[in-house]
Each structure stands twice: as structure tokens, then as C-alpha cells.
Amino acid sequence: MKKSYLLIVLSIFTLLYSCKKDEKEIAPDVNLAIKADAVEAKVNVKTTFSAGTNNGLPFKHLWKLDGTVVSEAYNYEFTPLKSGTYIIEYTASNTAGSFTHKYTVTVPVPVIETSPNSSKYITTIFEYLPAPGQFINEGIGSPAGAQKIIGDVSKTSLLTLGGFGGYVVFGFDHSVVNNTGNDLAIYGNPIGGNTQWAEPGIVMVSQDVNGNGKPDDEWYELAGSEYSNPLTVKNYEITYVNPKGYANVAWTDNQGGSGTYDINIYHKHNFYPEFAPDQEKLTLKGTLLPSTFGKVGSIFVNTAFDWGYTDSWSIGDDYATKKYNSFDISWAVDKTGKKVELKTIDFVKVYTGQREKGNLIMGEISTEIKGAQDLGIK
Template sequence: MKQFFFFAFLLLIVMNSCKKDEAVTTAPVYSFSVNTDTVNAVIQKSVTIESNKISGTEASVTWVVDGKTSSSANAFTQVFTVAGFYKVLFKARNDAGVFEKEFIINVAPVVREGGESKYISRILEYLPAPGQFINVAPGNAASAEGIVGKNSGLVTLGAYGGYITFTFDHSIQNKEGADLAIYGNPLKPPTDWSEPGIVMVSRDDNGNGIADDTWYELAGSEYGSAGTIKNYRITYYNPRAYANVPWKDNQGNSGAVEINAFHKQQYYPLFAPDQDSLVFTGTLLKSTFGQVNGIWINAGFSWGYADAYSSGDDYDTKKYNSFDIDRAVDAGGKPVQLKAIDFVKVYTAQNNKGNALMGEISTEIKGAEDLHFGK
């Protein structure tokens, strides 16, 4: 009898052990409320992915966003405040195994539609480099504000690096062909006088209405040219007088923005936040300053620059330089896809002192226009 009870007890232990083993031998498998690996979302709006266990035993769930644990709930819900691509990893684990699924959340900024004008609505910043017109028209704050709402104002950006940033009362959408027009005042050959400016664009990725997001250069015809210098840096030093403004760059060069007899005010911007020195960085285009048949000229490039008499841009007909958002590149030169842009920056892209008659090379613009407005 004792032997009977012993074997019965042993059998009971084995049966319970088998039941426990059966309870943890099946790994979890899940399905989801979205059927694509990339989920599109918009900043400030909730995005949700629901998980549903379709087989396997119970498992612990974890959602990981860009390497950081976000949630342990069955459903993932999050509001993203900055546009970009986010890697979201779902993990379900039990003693039998792990189930994983990765999603990419493509968070887009809000595209501001509508608007009342095709022209610039607001100047965000004006910081010119030294130049012969700085501190007087067209190189002062009033001149910068004068390009708002029209294409007939005039503001100078001074020597290399001087810039202006502006916005419209709506986003400029990336559609077929050119998207943006910038008006300048170049002269056509044979008295060719272009002062090329590079154009950069930015989206309001964080939705705060401030141009503090990533900038992208709109690559023009010279972007890949052997004479173009990327990551150029120049520093101007304030002489605190009507005097030449010295500079040094990161290429081992030095020089000066030289004064002339026609403009006798100080050439260093007196409204700059730093009254000791100014530093500008960007892409430097090769100089095109010289003489042709005894006439001083500064030749333009084929296309892709502001205030340039561009044959490839058909400036003769349009009277403006046109820009395609599809030509946006990041800091490493890689093309980026932008559905729309909210901010524009233009800066002088050549470093040449010119001469006592013509003054330094300094980009000038009269206004800008959304080429798709009302269409």
C-alpha cells in the first residue's frame, strides 16, 4: 500500500510538471492595428499603435522609442513635439521566447495653408556683414522691413555671410517645378553685375514659429564645383570708425572690406549684437569679379542663386531668381525631401572687396514670392 501511494504521488508530480511545461512552451505572436512598417504622424497630434496577442502564452510588453523605454501597455500612444523619424520597437517576452516588431514613425510638421499674400509677411532676422551701405539705406533695419509685402523694396546684406531670414503667412509647399522667387537687382551683360546669394530653407519642425530648426541649402549650379568651399568661416573685426573693416578666415586668408569716398559712415553694422567682431559660416562661391573690355563686372552663375543674372534661370524674362525645394541638401550634401518649408535665409556667398568705384560684392534683394500662391 505504501508503494502504491508513493507511485501515485510521483505520478501526480510528473503530471503537474508537464502541465507547467505546457504553459510556457509557446512563444507569443502579435498583430497590430497598423499594417505598414512606416506610420505617418503630425506634430502635436497623438499617434496610436495597438497590439493584439493572437497566439502564445502571456507575455510582458515593452515599447521602446529611439532606444528609450516608453511604455509597457498593450497600446502605444504618444504625442511627438518635433518633426522627424522615430524608431519604435515593440517587444513581448515570456519564458518561451521574444516577439519583436519595429515601426518607423514619420512625424511631419504642420503645413500652414491659405494665407493672404504671396509675398514675405515678416522679417525674422537681419544681420548684414560690413559694407558700404551698412547703417544707412539700404543697409539698415528700415530697409529690411521694406521688402515685406512686395517685390520692390531693397536691402543689402553686406560682404560675405551677411544674411536676412524671413517667412510668409503660410508654408511654401514643394510642388512641381520652382517654388520660390527672390527678386534682386543684377545687371545683364555686357555690364554684368551679379552679387550671388545662397538660399537656405527650413521647416518649423517644433511648431514654435521660430526659425530655430535645421537649415538646408538649396544647391545651386556651383554646389559641386571645384572652386566652391564648404564650411567656410570668416570673422570681421570692428574698427569703430569710418575705416577698412579687417577680416580673417579659416582658409588662412585675411583682408578687409574697404571704405570708399562715396559712403563715409562706419561700415561695421552698429546694430549687430556683438560690437567687437562678427562671425559668419557657410558655403563660399568662387570670385567672378574682373574686367571685360575695360568694364568692371561680377559675373553671375547658371542658376540657383539670388541677385544673379542667371542665363539658366532665365532672369532676362522672369526678372527674378527661382528656387526648387527639391534641391535642398543637408550639411553633408545629402538630398532631403521636404513637403513644405516655413523659413528662408539668404546670405552673400562671395568674398570680394571689389574696388573703390563699385564697392564690395554684397547680395541685395527686393522681395520674395511664393510661386504657387493661389494656384
């Protein structure tokens, strides 16, 4: 009897041990809170990914973001700082095996939609940093002057950008949509006819991919008619030196060149921007367009390019009819010249595209801007 009882006890113990052993050898049975493969998230908004067990048996967790381990807890809180496509990989493992799941997370560029109260004109000047020029440090070449191009362009306000590279950055109260055809109108003060006076400005655009409302993301050039011209210089840099008084402004560039922007008798003050952050020197970068400065008879001219630049009486842009230069966001290219697809943009930068000192009568070539309009809002 005792022997039979002992055998029964041993059998029960063996059975229980075998069950526990079998349980430990079961691969992770995972319950994912988010089961889909494709997930859409938002910039600066938290999305929580987590994994639990279906049978109560524990296992190890591992979360990777674009190949980098980011968590070994049961969950991972993902807060993207900018738009883009991200890969999140989850792995559960124990001695018996593992379970994996890959998420493709799409984070769209934040978009500020239009409303019935949206303005089609500039609402914000983010930055104004002109190059040296004859009107700099005067009304139309000052930070206060920059604020005056906000709003309806029927105003007579005008902002000068000085010599090559001088720029202004502005935005609207909404994201500008890339519609079919031209999307932006930018107003300047060029002269047409047989004695043209154009001061071509290059236009760049940017998206608020990090959602912080500041123009600190990648910029794209709207490639105009001269973008592929062999005389156009990409990645050009010029450095101006502050003369700290009424004197010619010296410059050097990254092409081995040097020269001056010369003072004249009509503007007896320092041509270097006295509100620039650096009062010793100023380095500006961009695409350098060929000079079109010359004479028609005894009259000095600076002829316009065909299309794609502001403050330019462009034939291909039909400036004579529209009285503004128009731009298509679809012209955007990155810094390598590769075409990019932008559904919307949030910031616009305009800078003087020619490095031309002109003469003592007309002064330097310096892009002027009166305002801008979103052509998508009628």
C-alpha cells in the first residue's frame, strides 16, 4: 500500500514538473496594443507602443527605432521631432524562441489649414539680413522697414535686400498649398521696356517639418530659367567686411575673387547693415546668377531673366500684364539639384541673386520686394 501510494505521488510530481517544463519552453505569445503594420503619427505628439502576454508567461522585450535600441521595457513611447518615415521593430524572446513585429510609421509634415479668415498676404517677417547697399540703414533698408511689407501689397512699402545674398524670410498665417500652376506672387519694382532695370531675387521655400513654427528646416530653391546656365555659380559664398563708416565695403568670395561695393554721394552713411549680428564681417551664401548689367546707348540697364526670379520684368513670366513675378512650388530642388515634391510650404526666403556693384549713379543691384501673395487664396 505504501509502495503504491509512493508511486502515485511520484507520478503526480512528474506530471506537474513536465507541465511546468513545457510551459517554460513555449515561445512568447504576444498581445500587441497596436496590431497594424502601418501607423501614422504626428510631430511632437506621443504614440505609445506596447506588448503584453496572452498566457501569463513572461518574456524579454526589445524595441528598436531605425535600427537603434530605444527600450527594453514592455512599452515604447514614440514622439517624433520632425516629419518623415520611421521603422519601429519589436522583439519578444525567451529560451524557447522569439516573436517580431515591424511598424512603418509615417509622420506627415504639419499643415496649417486655411480658414475663412486666412490672409493671402504676408503675416510674419521671421528674419531680415541684407547685404551692404546704398539704402541699407535707411527706412527701406531697416528692420522696421521689413515689417512694412506685411499685408496688402497695394501699399507703397518697399524693402531692399542690398547686394548679393541679402535676404528676407517671411510666412503666411497658413501653409501654402502646391496647386496646379503658380502658387506664389512676389511683388517688386522692376522697369520694363527697352531700357530694363531688373534686380533679380532668388526664391527659396521650406516646410515646418519639426512643427516649431520657425524657419529652421531644410531650404529648397525654386529653380528659375538660369538654374542650369553654365555661368550660374552654385554654392557661392561672399564675405563682406564692415568699414565702420562712410567708405567702400570690401568683399572676398569662395571663388578666389574680391572687390568692393562702392559708396556714392546720395547716401552718406555706412552701407554695411548696422543691425547685423556680427559687426565685423558678414558671410552670405546662395546661387550666384550671371550679371546682366550694361548700357543701351547712354542709359545703364540690368536686363531681366526669362522667368523664375522676383523684381524682374520677365517676358516668360508675363510681368507686363500681372505686375508681379509668379512661382510654382513644383520648381523646388534640394541642395544637390534634385527635384523634390512638396505638397505644402510654410516659409519663403528671397535673396539678391546677382553680385553687381553697378555704378555711382544707379548703385548696386539689390533686389527689392513690396510684398507677396498666396495665389491659392482668391
